[in-house]
Amino acid sequence: MIFSRISIIITFTSLLESTLAMPATLSPPQDSICATGSPQCCDVNVLGVADLNCEAPPKAFKDVASFNKACATVGKINMCCILPILNQALLCNSPDTS
Structure with a gap:
């Protein structure tokens, strides 16, 4: 009986861990753009x-x-930036020309 409780706890724990390891949001890949x-x-x-x-x-x-339309809705331009810090960004280029 103790063995079955331990196996249930281990099974539940591993199921919980695998659920937490999954990505929180499933969105289209945006790596190819930037x-x-x-x-x-x-x-x-x-x-x-x-x-x-x-x-x-x-x-x-x-x-x-x-991406361009998403930025245009807030009146901004779309950029791919290497170092975004405190609402400023360094080493940026346009995804339209990359």
Whole structure:
């Protein structure tokens, strides 16, 4: 009887752990749009080095066109930035030309 309780606890624990290991959200892959860096919606691009007032896209997107539309809804341009810090981003490029 003790053995069966232990096996039930181990089974339940491993089931719980495998559930927690799954991704929290299932969204279309966005890595192909920004091969280097993370997708950002920014106000201004300064010489391709720095972007100002950047934020994460307000909604999910599946390609460059929908990424552009997502940023346009908040009045910003779509950029792929390597170092987004405190609403500023460094080393950005446009996914339209990459």
